[in-house]
Amino acid sequence: MCGITGVFAFNEIGRFNLPNISLATETLEHRGPDFQKVFVGDFVALGHRRLSIIDLNPQANQPMSAEDGRYQLVFNGEIYNYKLLRQELESKGVQFKTESDTEVLLQLLIHEGKDALNKLNGFFAFSFYDQQKEEMLVARDRYGIKPLYYLEDEDRFIFASELKAILKFGIEKTIDTNSLYTYLQLNYLPAPMSMVKGVKKLMPGQYAVVKKKSVEINSYYELKNTFEKDFQGNYEDAQVQLKALMEKAVERRLVADVPLGTFLSGGVDSSIISAIASKKVDGLHTFSIGYKGNSYFDETEYANAVAKHIGSKHQVFSLSLDDLYGYLPKMLKSFSEPFADSSALPVYALSQLTKENVTVALSGDGADELFAGYNKHAALYRLWHPGVKEKMVNALRPLWNILPKSRNNPFGNISRQLKKFADASQLDIQSQYWLLASLQNARKSTDLLSNAVLEDIDFEGFDLWKEQLLSTLNTKSINQSLQLDQELVLQGDMLQKVDLMSMQHALEVRVPFLDHELVAFANSLPEEFKVNGKRKKMILQDTFRDIMPEKIYNRPKHGFEVPLLDWLRKDLKLDIENKWLDKERIEKQEVFDWEGVQALKKKLFSSNPEDSHAHIWALIVFQGWWEGYMD
Template identity: 35%
Template sequence: MCRIAGIISNRLTPGEINEKVSLMCNALKHGGPDDEGIFFDEKVKLAFGHRRLSIIDLSKNGHQPMADIQQRVWISFNGEIYNYLVLKQELLKLGVKFNSNTDTEVIINAYLQWGTDAFSRINGMFAFALYDKENATTYLVRDTSGIKPLYYNVSQGQLSFASEVRAFKAANIVTEADQNWAVRFLAFGHIPEPYTTLKEVYSLAKGNYLCWHHHKNSFEIVPYQKSKSVLSYITDINEAKEQIRNSLKASVKSQLIADAPIGVFLSGGIDSSLLTLLANEQKEQQLKTISIFFNEKTYDERAYQNLVLDKISGEKFAHLVQQKEFETFLPSIINDMDMPTTDGINSWFISKYAHEDGLKAVLSGVGADELFGGYPSFNRIKYFKYLRKTPEFAAHLANYFKEDKYRKLSFLAHKHYLADYLLLRGLFVPADIAKILGADINQIEQILFNEPQLSGLDNYDGENASWFETNLYMQNQLLRDTDVMSMQHGLEVRVPFLDEDFQQLAASISPEIRFDSKQPKKILIDTFTDILPESVWNRPKMGFTFPFQQWMGLHQEIGNEHLYKSEIAKKSIRKFKKGEMHWAKAFALYQVQLHG
């Protein structure tokens, strides 16, 4: 796991290119504390930068940017390839020779052997830049689940890219803000892809590569893996359980491969408990677990954590987080976000402690809720079939309600899949956003719903809910926040539930057995009842959350209405202080105020 950056430019001098890439790398050094490297090609005015976090092959052989023996291809790579040993054996049989034990070198030789077809052969989490001297092309490539971020900017024939948005600003490449970021943030609670907080800096779509043609100074973005439609569903529940068991075990095994200390985030919930127990079965070294607990009993999951810890061996780290730690570290957390978000504080803390406990990589349970119906949205979405019959004028009248849950019905005035998502998970409605920002409501609605409409998302069933949660909530918030917060502490987070093969298996299971309206993630639980304690799963879902409603209410700035500009923001904070508004909305207002 690393951080990457680079520039291709005929406008800048070689010295300017190298200086800017160096500045970008310096801004990203938290995510790659072990090594640094820059490659420059004067012929095409290209520089690749790299900051390394050593996980596989800790020797100098893993130094990047890296090239093949003939130095035809150069790469700057961030991530982990879980099937690299399989690909390496295939390449060895074809006569390919290797100089290291890294997965990075496997990507290079896979490309030399198979061209861009190599990208779809890779199973892992990754974002990389690859320069092919012979063909005068550079590729920016991102994994199919979007686990690793990759941002780019094209301006006047110049391509710049980086793992974090802050790098563009640090090198003075793009400093102008996207004027619409606050609109999107107040609606979604994050900045949805492909947008960022900077003007014309975009996120490369998952499962795509950007191909830059050096002779033309032009580019195109190409999907390298076509979506696979399910030809026939698995309808036998016993077959489904057997395949889930085998596939998840294989995923955990492959993601435990590391030459550096690795552990598991254990919250006490179903997903992290299951991964901990499976990792404990397969580990080649003593398993380390990292947990967080609170004095606030409603949020304290130590009892469930201990049920799992009693079943495993290895080092067990537990950390108490209190109001004072939250207040002390909040300024650092907000700075480390890279872009505003209402999530990520939990990831910041547990990543901090994992790093302090000597870990370089951890497994996380992100993805299971999205695949197997772990959220309330999987039950709520069925009512959309009836709500969508609401006349547009009636939906607009919802703005006159006082309670937020009823005001959100105003999203029904927009026949758009993003309006459906915001009805499920949105923060502020367009009318309120307009008042907060002093903007016209028509302008707000244009910003939010100007994306092309997508088909097939109006069945309002479990598969639709899974698509919303996977491609919008998890993609834009959970994965981005997990990555940026963990890398702030030089920590790699791996997500076994998002293994490509496991995701394809989940999608092939009949919705009738994949989703259960009475028991969230029932098929997953039933598959592992032999190892998963009943007390862990037979209880209300908590999620990995903190006592933010209380902590933010006591925060001297977040809960101070006098610090906010608009009257509606002041009113919202008063509602929050009375316990009538969710903390995420108050935190969003606070961040808009900070960045305004």
């Protein structure tokens, strides 16, 4: 696990960027504190920050070269099947100098080029440069677990693990207004978008071939193909296969030459990962976050129950609102582009505290998008299979409109969900999904933007992107909605959050649910194995019920949320009024509309805040990012 960056100059003007490689690499120190090195050639420069996980020997440092320096590789991630690939290469006469997966990847690329991508089981972003051919191969893993930003113009191709490194090459810093418009609706930016005009993210499963006069981008993996194969067997057959694939996926991710543990929230997903790992690792260390004085969000009880059941060495980091406030300034500075999923804050805290004990942690991310674990999936199922209750919820729309709504207490949250369900029932299939997947509609987003920004937004371009994205959802199919989740929510929100927050503390987080063999299997299952009108993630829960304490079943799903509303209305009120969303600042910035911001603040401090706290949070995060990178 590391940080990578580099530049490919197309001409003499582009070569002026080569000396910037050291400064750009230094910005990624948090991703790899163990070693820094750069390679500078005639037209290419590569930089690497190393977090040592497999083969701690200095010979495994990067950039790694081969055949007298003809080939250069910078690589971020892990290749879990590297030992098998090594054996295959050794049978062909290849000799190795290290025990690292990096050298295996280097030799595999030398011998097989881009065809090597389909052989890799792992998560990665890398750049492989052939000096003799003057050609670079840049690639990203199948699901976007590891990030890769890039910029292409007539003079150069720049790439990096984070946007902040690309900014060190002296690019023009202009807000991408379409991305800002998207961010206000989703609270995150999915690939290929970034907040800086001209910078993009390489899509999951894509690779780029860079030469002196061209950049050609193609896909080596397409998620849609995994939904086109139907599982042949019954529910019991599927359970047997799921258990075997899960155990293999976890076992693959236990390979490390440094201390390793798991995140254990007390939910089903992390509990399954921890339970399987505990059978293979003696004295497994598990870690979770608790909230002092806020029982609605605290899940410590369930995490402790699982830890006791599996016999792990469990640590609970119990935080107060004051503790979270203490993490906020550093977290805001850590974003290389705005990211407003508020659960990033506890992930930031958990990562920092976990890193004091281990260097690698396994997490349960990805299960909800594979097996239909969100409330959204239950809502879509009920929208598409309405009964008496669903019709009654729709009939009572006027009542839901007037009741107080909030995510931060049980009654307000139910009222909020019922109103959203009733609103969704009036829409077409694709609009139903977008409503349930987004936090703010287009009209409310435009209300927050200045006239200058609104004039610059390409609304037709945004609508076309959204139309193409949602085009895969053309029937009332839960599996089609899961494909959308994996393409949008998983890579744009969940994986980006974990990577950003964990790598701020040089903690490698591995996600067994996204083993590509497991993903292909899960996506081949019929949707009735996953969700019905009463249960979510059915097959996942049933398959591992024998190794889980019964306590974690039949309980509300909270996710990794924080008590954000109370925090904003109390501890952060003065900062909201006098710092982040101050009138003078908003008007000087010329990004947001003061009247729209003022109306949102008024909503936040009212008796019916609805989701205003999430929208305020998005503005706060934007302001923190603006201060660090754009001001």
